[in-house]
Amino acid sequence: MTTEPPLDHDTLPTLRPQKLSRTAAQTLTEQLAERFAGRIRSRLLAPGARLPSVRQCAAQHGLNPSTVVSAYDLLLAQGLVEARRNRGYFVRERAPARTRGDDGEAATVERPIRSAGEDSHRMAAPINAAALIRGMFHPSGERPQPGMGVFPPDWLEGTFMAAAVRRVSGAKALADSSLRYGEPLGDSHLRRVLAGRLQGIGLPVEPSQIITTVGATHALDVVSRTLLKPGDAVMVEEPGWAVEFARLGALGMRILPVPRGPSGPDLAVMARYCEAHAPKLFVSVSVLHNPTGYCLSPTSAHRVLQLAQQHDFCVVEDDTYSHIAPEHATRMSVLDGLQRTIYVSGFAKILAPNWRVGYMAAPTAWVERLLDTKLLSTLTTPSLLERALAHCIEQGQLRRHAERIRIRLDAARHRSVKLALAAGCQLKAEPSGLFGWVDTGVDTDALSQRMLDEGYLIAPGALFHAARAPSTLMRINFTTTQDATFWRVFSRLTADR
Structure with missing residues (x-):
């Protein structure tokens, strides 16, 4: 197994590299090879990705094709790429340290089962969502980036957040929130405010059923680590959030991709997965699905919940985009009343990405187990920011x-x-x-x-x-x-x- 040194973010290549120079100390071959090597090492070129063809690369950079071939040969010698006959050059798959299931196998992906008697094709998942995430932190100047998953900073600028922080950070409050751990479940005031907010969308929940987290992604991770063990089968919508595929894969889960359509997941595929693999969990973005923007229909929501009841799996509903969602959007957790669903949301998208305040609402019987996992991973969450957020919601500023x-x-x-x-x-x-x-x-x-x-x-x-x-x-x-x-x-x- 190849071990790579820790990545220094200060050494990441800029999004717009310098043009290749014929007068530089390095040869054109070395410059081109170094450019691709930097992207491979920084994961901007993911494992399995295909390099541009020799002809395309030569035309793009104004080079002789033999120069490109020589550069690709350097990458081959460094073990960064592999040549596939009649197909081109591809970034080599690394052998990362991965969580393995009880049977000793790494995480796998089951392709959708098209018929009841058809065997699924099982393959390793060469997921590299980290490439997109690392790109989000790249120095990119002022140019808008089409692949970003967040609102531009100038869209989120405002004075009310700073005012809320000042309000809750008087000398005594600052000492109380800084010199001791916060409440295990999260700030009690925020949880009361969140309970009221959820009741507003039709989800009756008590503050004791709400656990705050370090963003919605942390909430999803707490759920997975609590309810699953390596090797368990998990249904996830496809296309879907790249980070969720990668995160579940890193935990050693068997990923069952469920095709997502305009009204919801492919119910026939889900039913066959249930018969063949006995999945433990279904992860869904019901409202404003990422990346399609689809919203779940009431009929699909009811059918998914029927399958969950029939086959005894849990549903995690990621409602990250609730703040920009249509009114009266269908949510499975509302229809289910948090019987076998967990509702997850957060405020990083709409309010302050670096505050990292998220939360989950769960069935009462699961709260203590989920809380144990939260405490083992973060001990607590930042009370000061949670209190400031509660003030923003309570005063209608967030709305x-x-x-x-x-x-x-x-x-x-x-x-x-x-x-x-x-x-x-x-x-x-x-x-x-x-x-x-x-x-x-x-x-x-x-x-x-x-x-x-x-x-x-x-x-x-x-x-x-x-x-x-x-x-x-x-x-x-x-x-x-x-x-x-x-x-x-x-x-x-x-x-x-």
Whole structure:
């Protein structure tokens, strides 16, 4: 197994690298090889990703094809890529230290079962959602990034958060919240406010059923570590959130990808999975699904809950986008009343990404087990920020802020969709929420590398599938793709499709 040194984020290559220079101390071959090596080591080129063809790379950089071949040979010698006959050069799969199941096998992906008697194809999951996450922290200047999963900072700017922090951080309050651990479940005032908020969407819950976490992702992780063990089967929507596939894979789970359509998950596939694999958990983004923007229909929600009851699995509902969701959106946890569902949400998307305040609402019988896992992972959560958040919610400031965001997002979505269509893309889902799911007509893995050379980070469709495979789809952020400059670059790079 290859062991890599810890990654120093200060050494990450910038999104827009310097042009190759014929007068530099290094040869053109060495410069090109170093550029790809940096992206591979920083995970911006994920394992299994295909490098541009020799012809494409030579044309893109104005090089002789023999120079590109020599650069790829250097990467081969360094063990970073492999050549596949008649297919090209691919980033080598590493052998990371991974959690293994009781049978000694690493995490696997089961492909959807198409018929009751058909055996599923089992394969390792070469997921690298970390590539997208690392790109989010890349130095990128002022240029909007199409692949980002958050609102731009200037959309979230406001004075009310700072005022709330000042309000709750007087000398005595600051000492109380800083010099001792907070309440295990989370700040009691915030939990009361959250209970009222959930009752507003039709979910009757007591403050004692709510556990605060370090963001919604932490809540999902606490649930997985509490209810699952390595080797357990977990159903996850596909396409789906890249981080969830990667996180469950790292825990050694068997991932069962369930195709997600406009009204909800493919119920026939779920039913066959239940018969063949006895899954323990189903993870769903019911409202404004990432990356498609779909919302769950009441009929699909009822059927999923019937399957859960019949086959004894739990449902985790990730409602990260609740603040920009349509009114009266269907949520399984509301229909189920938290009998075998866990509701997860947070405030990083809409309020303050670095506050990292999330929470879960769970059946009373599961609360103590979930709390134990939280305490083992973080001991506590930041009381000061939780109290400030409670004040923002209680005074209606968060609600008014979210309304302003929704209005601004509607306008951005309209502009972005118009530009995407003009650039030759097709919308694969009705535009809704923060993200668009578009078909570019070209391999977006290869396109992502060319866009990096232009200073743009995109989110290729392969990232949103449990087993990476070539895709012409990409997820766009409507707030960062309303700039015609990006689409002009996109059109130029895809003109030879």
